[in-house]
Amino acid sequence: MNKSLIGDSMSRVDGRLKVTGQAKYSGEYKLPGLAYGVLVPATITKGTITAIDVKAAKRTPGVIEVITPFNFAGLPGFKPDAAQPVRGLKLFNDKSVSFNGQPIALVVAESFEKATYAASLVRATYQEEAFETDFHKNREKGVTPQGGKYKDYLRGEANAYKKAPVVVEQEYLQPSEMHNPMELHVTIASWEGEDKLTVYTKSQGVVSTQRTFSNAFGIKPENVQVNSRFVGGAFGSSLRTWPHEIAAAYAARLVRRPVKVTLTREQMFTLVGYRPFTIQKIGLGATADGKLLGITHESYSQTATYEEFTENSVNCSRFLYDAANCNTLYKVVPLHVGVPAPMRGPGEATGSFALESALDELSYALKMDPIQLRLKNYAERDPERNLPWSSKYLRECYELGAERIGWENRSPRPGSQKEGEWLVGYGIGCGAFGAYRGRALAKIKIMADGSVNIQSATSDIGPGTGTAMTLIASDLLGVPAGKITFELGNSAFPMAPTQGGSSTVSSVGSAVHDACMAIRQKFAALDGQSAEGPLDYVALLQKHSLPYLELTEESQSSEQAKNYSMYSFSAHFAKVHVHPLTGVVKVMRLVAVVDAGRIVSHKTAASQMIGGAVGGIGMVLTEEAIFDDKYGRYVNGNFADYHVPVNADIHQIEAIFIDKPDRYINPLGTKGIGEISLIGVAASVTNAIYNATGKRVRELPVTPDKLI
Amino acid sequence: MSRYTDKPAEQSGPQSESRRDFFKKGSLLSAIAFSPGAVLRAAENKWDEKIADEWEKIPVSLTVNGAPYQVKVEARTTLLDLLREQLGLTGSKKGCDRGQCGACTVHVDGVRVNSCLSLAVTNDGKKVTTIEGLADGENLHPMQEAFIRHDGFQCGYCTSGQIMSAVALLKEGRTASPEQISEFMSGNICRCGAYSNIVKAIQDVKNQLS
Numbered sequence: 001m002n003k004s005l006i007g008d009s010m011s012r013v014d015g016r017l018k019v020t021g022q023a024k025y026s027g028e029y030k031l032p033g034l035a036y037g038v039l040v041p042a043t044i045t046k047g048t049i050t051a052i053d054v055k056a057a058k059r060t061p062g063v064i065e066v067i068t069p070f071n072f073a074g075l076p077g078f079k080p081d082a083a084q085p086v087r088g089l090k091l092f093n094d095k096s097v098s099f100n101g102q103p104i105a106l107v108v109a110e111s112f113e114k115a116t117y118a119a120s121l122v123r124a125t126y127q128e129e130a131f132e133t134d135f136h137k138n139r140e141k142g143v144t145p146q147g148g149k150y151k152d153y154l155r156g157e158a159n160a161y162k163k164a165p166v167v168v169e170q171e172y173l174q175p176s177e178m179h180n181p182m183e184l185h186v187t188i189a190s191w192e193g194e195d196k197l198t199v200y201t202k203s204q205g206v207v208s209t210q211r212t213f214s215n216a217f218g219i220k221p222e223n224v225q226v227n228s229r230f231v232g233g234a235f236g237s238s239l240r241t242w243p244h245e246i247a248a249a250y251a252a253r254l255v256r257r258p259v260k261v262t263l264t265r266e267q268m269f270t271l272v273g274y275r276p277f278t279i280q281k282i283g284l285g286a287t288a289d290g291k292l293l294g295i296t297h298e299s300y301s302q303t304a305t306y307e308e309f310t311e312n313s314v315n316c317s318r319f320l321y322d323a324a325n326c327n328t329l330y331k332v333v334p335l336h337v338g339v340p341a342p343m344r345g346p347g348e349a350t351g352s353f354a355l356e357s358a359l360d361e362l363s364y365a366l367k368m369d370p371i372q373l374r375l376k377n378y379a380e381r382d383p384e385r386n387l388p389w390s391s392k393y394l395r396e397c398y399e400l401g402a403e404r405i406g407w408e409n410r411s412p413r414p415g416s417q418k419e420g421e422w423l424v425g426y427g428i429g430c431g432a433f434g435a436y437r438g439r440a441l442a443k444i445k446i447m448a449d450g451s452v453n454i455q456s457a458t459s460d461i462g463p464g465t466g467t468a469m470t471l472i473a474s475d476l477l478g479v480p481a482g483k484i485t486f487e488l489g490n491s492a493f494p495m496a497p498t499q500g501g502s503s504t505v506s507s508v509g510s511a512v513h514d515a516c517m518a519i520r521q522k523f524a525a526l527d528g529q530s531a532e533g534p535l536d537y538v539a540l541l542q543k544h545s546l547p548y549l550e551l552t553e554e555s556q557s558s559e560q561a562k563n564y565s566m567y568s569f570s571a572h573f574a575k576v577h578v579h580p581l582t583g584v585v586k587v588m589r590l591v592a593v594v595d596a597g598r599i600v601s602h603k604t605a606a607s608q609m610i611g612g613a614v615g616g617i618g619m620v621l622t623e624e625a626i627f628d629d630k631y632g633r634y635v636n637g638n639f640a641d642y643h644v645p646v647n648a649d650i651h652q653i654e655a656i657f658i659d660k661p662d663r664y665i666n667p668l669g670t671k672g673i674g675e676i677s678l679i680g681v682a683a684s685v686t687n688a689i690y691n692a693t694g695k696r697v698r699e700l701p702v703t704p705d706k707l708i
Numbered sequence: 709m710s711r712y713t714d715k716p717a718e719q720s721g722p723q724s725e726s727r728r729d730f731f732k733k734g735s736l737l738s739a740i741a742f743s744p745g746a747v748l749r750a751a752e753n754k755w756d757e758k759i760a761d762e763w764e765k766i767p768v769s770l771t772v773n774g775a776p777y778q779v780k781v782e783a784r785t786t787l788l789d790l791l792r793e794q795l796g797l798t799g800s801k802k803g804c805d806r807g808q809c810g811a812c813t814v815h816v817d818g819v820r821v822n823s824c825l826s827l828a829v830t831n832d833g834k835k836v837t838t839i840e841g842l843a844d845g846e847n848l849h850p851m852q853e854a855f856i857r858h859d860g861f862q863c864g865y866c867t868s869g870q871i872m873s874a875v876a877l878l879k880e881g882r883t884a885s886p887e888q889i890s891e892f893m894s895g896n897i898c899r900c901g902a903y904s905n906i907v908k909a910i911q912d913v914k915n916q917l918s
Binding site: 011012019025030114230232234603604613614647652 | 842867871903
């Protein structure tokens with residue numbers, strides 16, 4: 001085989017399509033007879049719709065239909081009494097309102113403008129009821145989620161930290177944060193007859209979307225064709241099927257035309273999930289020389305009343321550091337709000353902000369370097385599962401990051417360093433995220449001209465799935481990348497899991513790996529030669545008068561993998577400037593050092609790391625969906641009032657990869673980087689801010705008012 | 709009753725109704741001149757509606773990527789929706805429809821504008837360039853090449869707007885330093901966080917040109 005191409009710095013395979021505007025996203029398919037659907041939001045927070053006046057809307061020129069709970073014919077998949085109703089159907093099914101902005105009607109018209117105008121004319125009357133959206137007021141009503149996964153955890157003695165010589169006990173607040181991908185969520189649905197549906201929709205998982213539509217409409221999965229070739233970002237917001245997607249398909253069947261439903265940016269704040277408002281309490285106890293005696297982590301997180309959302313915010317405290325005593329508690333607080341969804345890094349990002357902040361506080365209480373404190377409590381094996389790590393190079397991450405950021409320039413005394421008029425501070429924040437591998441299939445076909453086509457029903461929300469898969473195939477087959485096409489985002493392709501949880505290269509990459517190895521065997525067998533050396537596919541096909549060879553390979557985790565605890569690890573180092581008069585914070589440098597196993601595609605992986613850091617900077621400095629509890633609504637549902645980082649907010653960000661393969665997870669040795677690129681960033685910045693100013697901010701985001 | 713204005717509107721319905729009805733009646737009257745069958749068919753197919761719809765639209769002539777277009781648009785149609793929904797030029801993206809994200813950035817007479825904030829009718833006689841018109845045939849614009857080389861994007865949804873802004877930035881002479889580039893590119897949001905690579909791409913093109 002040629003020199004390994006895996007790890008190369010190839011430019012994106014779909015780069016040309018993206019820079020020329022030719023990449024087609026889900027809302028950009030012009031189907032004949034396309035009609036436009038616009039959702040009408042509820043204007044109350046809790047109650048019952050008593051009537052909806054659609055007369056004015058229906059009189060509007062170009063309006064085709066107005067769908068409301070009063071004329072909704074129902075769907076086979078919706079059974080109100082079912083223990084687990086099909087998700088995504090909280091629309092038109094009943095007349096109850098569970099959150100402000102809940103869609104109560106869909107206007108279908110000849111143009112977007114006509115539908116938008118008509119939607120503004122729909123008037124509902126309600127029987128209003130008292131609602132609860134104030135988290136602080138309702139925190140004590142938190143409940144332990146269903147199922148064993150979230151029950152209280154105890155190792156050793158509960159709350160052992162309280163008895164330790166040095167104690168930190170603090171609360172940390174993460175406000176609701178919105179995914180806000182640049183592409184608006186959109187679905188085009190089109191029917192052929194009564195039982196064949198085609199959808200173009202913003203989805204991180206075309207197979208799971210296919211399943212949901214199939215269940216909702218009571219049609220066979222193979223009769224649902226889901227396309228999602230290009231996805232304009234998602235960060236978790238497209239992990240599931242949402243009501244507007246079902247609504248588009250319902251409307252299309254009703255009006256017998258393709259229907260496109262696009263959410264507005266404001267609707268993206270209420271209808272497609274968010275990182276939930278969470279308050280966490282951390283208790284840490286240590287000996288005077290920094291050995292952790294006890295860790296306690298409690299988390300209270302917002303969820304909806306009509307659906308339960310859970311995430312792993314407390315889990316990191318169980319295994320990231322070696323402590324004999326550890327207990328965690330996780331509760332959700334149901335409020336009259338839309339249901340959250342996993343947002344990049346999900347609960348682990350929220351959890352690590354609390355744990356890594358508390359650890360920093362402990363380091364100052366101990367007068368100990370924060371890196372030394374982490375090394376003192378380094379977990380050589382997983383204390384939660386009592387298993388060896390499949391691989392862990394976090395120690396190397398500390399070393400490399402400290403060297404790169406210039407940790408030796410950090411003053412242990414807060415507020416003691418200045419550059420010009422700016423206070424200077426350094427901070428560290430770490431993260432870990434489970435290295436997952438799901439079952440995936442890939443189909444490979446090598447043609448007579450030597451070109452290679454690979455298909456798998458995975459997605460690409462931006463990290464560069466096609467680029468990574470092309471590199472893997474190019475390396476294993478010995479075929480130049482330019483002769484390989486990798487196709488995704490189509491539910492008719494061989495099954496692949498949803499793109500989420502940093503697992504795509506591990507799952508789908510392994511399927512591509514296995515498919516490449518299997519087809520090499522198949523080619524070698526033609527001439528009874530060995531598959532070890534180089535293979536001339538063109539000559540072999542010609543010699544045996546074959547137009548092509550193809551096969552589909554299934555790939556999944558081995559039994560042996562269960563003997564190990566598998567995580568990606570990251571250490572983020574921040575250098576901040578804080579302006580003492582105005583409280584302005586600039587993250588001058590952010591160094592992210594990552595143990596994510598082998599890196600397949602260096603160029604796109606570096607971009608993914610940098611992107612996660614930018615997301616983390618938004619989380620820590622600017623992003624907060626502000627709720628008005630008087631009306632039960634967000635007051636900043638747009639990009640002017642909800643601040644995501646812009647170009648001028650970002651200074652120098654560096655990504656460093658340990659790049660050592662994990663021997664147990666998969667044949668590639670990769671562990672995943674999507675989440676850990678963000679997990680730990682927030683704490684690295686707040687810890688640096690403390691180092692710069694002596695002010696500990698435990699409530700995100702750190703806006704200037706909190707520093708002056 | 710809600711505390712909001714959820715009462716049925718007193719006099720609801722589009723304000724243009726009377727004018728519209730006039731158009732509809734007028735078109736139907738002319739149809740009667742043909743035959744009663746034609747009238748019936750006209751009503752069945754909502755032709756009266758379609759004819760009235762056409763009457764209400766405003767003709768606009770504009771050049772897009774060098775090609776002349778004569779179109780009729782609703783007065784409320786934005787330049788962005790004209791490009792995406794009527795002309796099939798979906799390279800310009802809708803990210804907010806409020807002029808807050810820059811994904812829809814195009815050049816109008818050589819100046820970058822948020823096409824979601826520009827009504828189509830106000831672009832009569834103007835020359836519009838979109839991302840589709842930036843390359844010279846198969847040869848990419850240096851900025852497009854640089855974005856690929858420096859990986860100035862991930863999902864690609866903001867990319868058209870970023871590149872159109874970046875090209876305009878060179879012309880505006882606002883590329884003196886990375887800080888200046890960052891400042892004047894801050895109207896284009898990239899949620900994937902490719903900012904530092906975008907700045908490198910712009911610097912690269914600036915250095916090539918100077």
